[in-house]
Amino acid sequence: MSENAHKRGLRRRRATFDADGEGWIVTYADAITLLLAFFVMILSVSDINQGKVEVLKEGLAGLVSNKKPVTPFSDIKEALEKIVGQHGMQDNVNVDIDVKGVRVEFSNFSLYESGSAAIRPTAMPMLEEVTNVIRDTSHETHLVEVEGHTDDQPISTDRFPSNWELSSSRASNVVKYLLKQGIDKQRLKASGYADSRPKQLPEAGADMTQEMRASNRRVVIYIRRY
Numbered sequence: 001m002s003e004n005a006h007k008r009g010l011r012r013r014r015a016t017f018d019a020d021g022e023g024w025i026v027t028y029a030d031a032i033t034l035l036l037a038f039f040v041m042i043l044s045v046s047d048i049n050q051g052k053v054e055v056l057k058e059g060l061a062g063l064v065s066n067k068k069p070v071t072p073f074s075d076i077k078e079a080l081e082k083i084v085g086q087h088g089m090q091d092n093v094n095v096d097i098d099v100k101g102v103r104v105e106f107s108n109f110s111l112y113e114s115g116s117a118a119i120r121p122t123a124m125p126m127l128e129e130v131t132n133v134i135r136d137t138s139h140e141t142h143l144v145e146v147e148g149h150t151d152d153q154p155i156s157t158d159r160f161p162s163n164w165e166l167s168s169s170r171a172s173n174v175v176k177y178l179l180k181q182g183i184d185k186q187r188l189k190a191s192g193y194a195d196s197r198p199k200q201l202p203e204a205g206a207d208m209t210q211e212m213r214a215s216n217r218r219v220v221i222y223i224r225r226y
Helices: 003-044 050-064 073-086 121-141 163-180 210-216
Strands: 093-098 101-107 142-149 188-192 218-225
Touching: 073 093, 073 101, 073 121, 121 142, 121 163, 121 218, 142 163, 163 188, 163 218
Parallel strands: 142 188
Antiparallel strands: 093 101, 101 218, 142 218
């Protein structure tokens, strides 16, 4: 092989090598970019903020399907908090996001008379607006679970032989109201816990205070994924 032919062969091999090298660098840069985006995503939800997790989940779901994204938990929470504020019930109704989903806690005072499971007429306007948010934003992808809780003071009436019947009836009446307002029965669940899951307990050796008992009397509505 002549010297000129040998040099032309080297140039061809060098050109091929350079082209391959450039393609490899581009692929490497893409991989680094994706890796950086992944770490940013992890950092953004590193505090286990359920609202951020839901927003991220719905965004990813929208990328891989043609289904209309459902409302994130954070948006549902914001809508419910607005209603509570408009009715001036911040001291009696609390809305937050926990591991189960959106959690709406009503004090017993805000919904019921003492020893009764009938929803107060004065509570109906706010409960109706809360129901509208639940119905219009949670769609068929959410379960609506209502929990009734009492304090530790026993009750014994013809209608409510114990706190189990009272707490169950209170939860069931809220579920019946939600059903009447158009929420599918397949999505509804009622549970009565009596005083078995208190929100507050006294320290060892101390007595239960009236403030603790009042805190333990509550109804909780969960809006969560199936």
